[in-house]
Amino acid sequence: MDVQTYMHGVGREARAASRFIAKAGTHAKNQALTVIAQALERKAKRLLEANARDLEAARKKKLDAASIDRLTLTTTTIEAMADGLMQIAKLPDPVGEIIGLKYRPSGIQVGQMRVPLGVIGIIYESRPNVTADAAGLCLKSGNAAILRGGSEAIHSNQAIAACVHEGLKAVGLPETVVQVIETTDRNAVGELITMQDYVDVIVPRGGKSLIERLMRESRIPMIKHLHGVCHTYIDDKADFDKAIRIADNAKTQRLGTCNTMETLLVAKGIADKVLPPLCKIYLEKGIELRGDAAARKIVPGMKAATEEDWYTEYLEAILSVRVVDGLDQAIEHITTYGSQHTDAIVTEDITRARRFLAEVDSSSVMVNASTRFADGYEYGLGAEIGISTDKLHARGPVGLEGLTSLKYIVLGDGHIRQ
16 A cells, blocks of 8 residues: 555545534434444444454553453444443534624624534544544534544444445434544554645644654644643541541552653651551552652652652552642642643642642643543533643633634625725
8 A cells, every 4th residue: 555645545534524514403413423422332242352452462462451451342442432422412502603793893793603623633542432532523513524544444444434425314414524544554643644635623632752853844724742641639627527538549440551650749747647548559450659759758658759759650550649738839749740630639729729720731620530531421422532631722621622623704785894
């Protein structure tokens, strides 16, 4: 296969298909989403068989446990994919929404209309569920999608793509509205991120090395986050039971996700009380602890944390722990070492909670809740195309509105400018 020729053909087809999906009605889009969801559930056995082929190859390549976890499909995850698509179908259609319509002194009315971005290229690793989520969100927001999943998930992604095409075909939309790249050649990524004539936005979902590469090489605007160094700060005014429950869940509910806590900050006024039982839970669950001197004095078996640890997104069973003087030092630590992804405070002091919300400059900031909630599905977006830590266009979990733009509209009745 000539990759350049193939990718440019995909791009041309996506650009042509974008015109069809941009003018598709809400009912047709919702019906397509419904058919896709039904197909995923009906063909669950086929999806699991395809995923088993990918898992077998991944184990032969000796991929790490976190990668295997992200790659794995189960009956439950397939049901979640279908449910996410149905949630998207139930959400208001953002396309065509008019906001801020106002009369000007000249008599014209000026407002803004929400419109699709056009063609969205999505590059992701390991996670087959992204194929369904991305297809559903792009479809509902009126965009054509080019999906380039990781080579390790090629069979799973193609099986999901077949369900997507079934839904598009059912409502008379071109199957090229959503194209899943069929080649595992790495050069396909290089072509995709430079096809300015065909692609309007790139959304990368993958490891730090992938996103660093795209930041260097892409000629197309991106919606991205580089890494997720997420923090939970336990204030000395925290409820003990809440603190234990939240800090446990934030780290151990799932290790290999970008919203998993990587650093625990504990106020020194509560550290003696909360760290021993909490660290006991972590150790029982196989979490390696790396702490500062104060934390290691309270929990002697803890390894010494290095400066590099505070910057690290582990995505595995390792947690950094630091005892801080209080809220000011916690915010300073997050500002210095964080990645502006997701950070949480556990406290019963409303004034401190409000300060944390106002002063921590992350895409999601939480009070008395696990960082694991930083997710489009949990936020009611149906699903997410990714999480953005950028400040322009979209920030945080990116749902339907994040995949649209605004254009100005003017309504007149024969008005001319004097």
